[in-house]
Amino acid sequence: MDRLGTCMDALRALAKSNAPDRAVLAERYIDAYLTTEAASSASSLERLRRAIHYEEVERREGEDWSIAKEYVRSLLHRMT
Numbered sequence: 001m002d003r004l005g006t007c008m009d010a011l012r013a014l015a016k017s018n019a020p021d022r023a024v025l026a027e028r029y030i031d032a033y034l035t036t037e038a039a040s041s042a043s044s045l046e047r048l049r050r051a052i053h054y055e056e057v058e059r060r061e062g063e064d065w066s067i068a069k070e071y072v073r074s075l076l077h078r079m080t
Contacts, residue, residue, distance in 0.1 A: 007033035015063040026068045
């Protein structure tokens with residue numbers, strides 16, 4: 001599995017979780033993905049943003065992608 005897939009698996013588990021430290025864990029998984037990805041940060045963040053969007057569109061019951069989505073959005077915003 002590629003690095004994006006590994007990151008998305010972790011984020012998917014967190015989207016289903018009610019753990020109080022979800023935000024911190026999501027940020028760590030995203031940061032780890034970005035540091036191990038060979039492509040530029042901007043293109044890696046865009047790939048991640050799209051992947052999160054497609055997961056969110058599925059609207060699976062009990063999943064909340066807002067934490068991951070907002071963190072990626074804030075990172076993209078900092079790059080502009």
